[in-house]
Amino acid sequence: MNSSSDAKAIIGAALRVGGVSLSYGSVGAVRGVDLDVQPGEFITLLGPSGSGKTSTLMMVAGFAYPDEGEIFLDGQELTNLPPNERGIGMVFQSYALFPHMTVEQNVGFPLKMKKKSKGEISARVAEVLEVVNLQGYQDRFPGQLSGGQQQRVALARAIVFNPPLLLMDEPLGALDKQLRLHLQVEIKRIQESLGLTVLYVTHDQEEALVMSDRIGVMDDGRLLQLGTPHELYDNPATEFVASFIGESNFLAGQVLQADNGYMSVDVGGQSILVPASAGSAAIGQVVIAVRPEKISLAPGGDLGGDMNLLLGVVSQRLFVGDAIRYKVDVLSGASLDIKQQRTATSRSCSVGEQVSVCWHKDDTRIFPQTAEASLAN
Known part of the structure; x- marks a missing residue:
């Protein structure tokens, strides 16, 4: 997020979503979502299909009205205002460009609707096309552009009138992977340089991690956790968040x-140490989680009090270029996925080899045992 020293450059407004709920018939699409977005902040709503992220965005845009709750933009209530009175910029997966209009006409359309002068429109369009690296494309039509170029035109049209808030719903979903990666960096660059407030929706966790100041993970209409990418990855609040952000082994x-x-947890007759601060579970049946890249393989033996250790047998070995991925069947009956970076000192293991699976005790997380995520078995 922009620091206080950059405050003068921020044109975005503060967004407050207070306890909004939305149902479609008997189906609860959004359930009591609270969200505060700071001026100039890039917030992503991340979740699987049907989690409520797009429905939340549509309520902010004004295309849906909440059954409960309120929405404010810089202190002004938007809850029941129609979309055209909110002054919000929007970019969607479908570019929604006018095919019969040139790039300049498409980008300048919002300013024309605001009855700006031709000279003002032309100057502002040229300025914004430079921001999105489309100088010299003013006279082209959408059909003469690539998918990535069309998406940048859609972005330019959304920001040409300096909106207090920019909403983006799966804007890169129709593009190939390489172009998506390029535009992720470009959109983040533009957002930071202009000080835009952005509410972004995606189901792509990598996209969310790369672009966001903070991420809100949603499931079943609820906002489960809101935090920085590092916070969500290193300290997931629920088993679902641990499974949806990155990869995790569950035991x-x-x-x-x-x-x-520390808590001592019995896993198939072997003791695992977990920091007491690593989760809300304190007693009874639990699930522990550890990331594949946190785990190492060793020939066997006691590695000391700071390390957790399980004995197992390598059942799968996959070469993936910069790393070797292993699957190890441990004595508890579970299978663990392990990602080991290839270095000059890393040890390679073979299928069928008996190994010790080990990781630092502070890299373990713990949750109440639920059916949220499938346990390794």
């Missing part, structure tokens, strides 16, 4: 005792 266990800031 079912039973909390035995707590001592010196």
Whole structure:
């Protein structure tokens, strides 16, 4: 997010979504979502299909009205205003460009609707096309542009009138991977340089991690956790967040005792130490989680008090270029996925080899046992 030293460059407004709910018939699409977006902040709503992220965005845009709750933009209530009175910029997966208009006419259309002068429109369009790196494309028609260029025209049209808020719903979903990666960087560059407030929707976790100041993970209409990419990845609040952001191994266990800031969890007869601050579960049946890249393989033996260790057998080995991916069947009956970077000192293991699976105890997370995510077994 923009620092206080950049405050003069911020043109975006503060967005407040307070306890909004929305139902379609008997189906609850959004359930009591609270969200505060700071001026100049890039917030992404991330979740699977049907999680409520787009419905939340549509309420902010004015294309849907909440059954409960309120929406404010810089202190002005928008809850029941129609879309055309909100002054919000919008970019969607479908570019929605006018095919019979040139790039200049498409981008200048919002200013024409605001009855700006031709000279003002022409100057502002030229300025914005430079921002999105489309100088010299003014006279082309959408059909003469690539998909990425069309999306940049759509972005230019959305920001040409300096909107207090920019909404983006899966804007890169129709593009190929390489172009998506390029435009992720471009959109973030433009957002930061202009100080835009952006509410972005995607189901692509990598896209969210790359672009966002903060990410709100949604499922079943609820906002489960809102935090920076690092916070969500390193300290997921729920089993669902741990499974949806990145990869995780999950192991079912039973909390035995707590001592010196750590909980001892029985996993298939072997003890695993978990920081007491790593989750809300304190007693009973739990699920522990560890990221594949946090795990190392060793020939066997005790690695000391700071490391958790499980014995197992390598059942799969996959070469993926910069890393080797292993699947190891441990004594509890679970299978663990392990990602080991290839370095000059890394040890390669073979299928069928007996190994010790080990990771630092502070890299373990713990959750109440639920059916949210499938446990490794």
